[in-house]
Amino acid sequence: MEITPFLWFDDQAEEAANYYVSVFDDSSITEVSRYPENTPGPAGSVMTVSFTLKGQEFIALNGGPEFAFTPALSLYVHCRDQDEVDRYWSTLTDGGRSLQCGWVTDRYGVTWQIVPDRLTELINDPDPGRANRAMQAMLQMDKIEIKTLEDAANASD
Numbered sequence: 001m002e003i004t005p006f007l008w009f010d011d012q013a014e015e016a017a018n019y020y021v022s023v024f025d026d027s028s029i030t031e032v033s034r035y036p037e038n039t040p041g042p043a044g045s046v047m048t049v050s051f052t053l054k055g056q057e058f059i060a061l062n063g064g065p066e067f068a069f070t071p072a073l074s075l076y077v078h079c080r081d082q083d084e085v086d087r088y089w090s091t092l093t094d095g096g097r098s099l100q101c102g103w104v105t106d107r108y109g110v111t112w113q114i115v116p117d118r119l120t121e122l123i124n125d126p127d128p129g130r131a132n133r134a135m136q137a138m139l140q141m142d143k144i145e146i147k148t149l150e151d152a153a154n155a156s157d
Contacts, residue, residue: 002058005075008067009108013060016108017049020058023091027053037049040064069109076113082146088114089143098142118146122153130154 009016014032021027031050035041041062051061079085089098092114095107102119105111122134130153137152138144 001119002057002156004059007058007060007062007069007110008063009067011062012108013044013049013062015062016110017051017058019108020053021051023055023088026055027051030057056090057098068109069105071103071105071111073104074111074113076115079114081116083117085114085144085146088112100142101138101143102144114144116146119144119149122149125153 007013007016012045018031021029027048029051031048032046033048035043035045035047037043039047041064043046046062047081048062051058074157077088079088089104092104092106092112096105098104102114102115103113104110119134119138123131123138125131125134133155134149134153137149139150
């Protein structure tokens with residue numbers, strides 16, 4: 001069994017899918033289907049776009065304005081280092097907006113969490129003081145800064 005995220009756009013499914021595959025390496029459009037005659041969309045216009053991001057399959061639909069994205073559902077991006085955080089943050093906030101704690105809503109309304117793996121390590125530190133200091137530092141950030149987290153974790157109470 002597979003689970004594929006299905007993203008409902010007003011009329012930007014193909015544009016958004018092309019944008020996302022340009023943001024993430026090892027990503028591609030795999031199929032574009034078009035509305036046939038006598039269906040909800042204009043005949044011949046893009047209905048769905050199937051694409052993969054780093055091996056994860058997605059389907060984007062041009063479904064009309066009935067539904068909108070909210071941050072209640074977000075896509076979590078595991079980042080190896082600060083360079084990856086900076087790159088994804090910069091790209092996804094272009095035309096979008098930053099949110100607290102590593103979250104960003106892109107130009108299409110999809111919310112992403114841009115999180116370095118180091119954050120998870122620090123907030124799960126066996127020393128509760130280090131973990132708490134890292135957590136408190138993260139709560140003050142929009143974009144996650146690894147050095148700031150490490151400095152906070154290493155500070156003494």
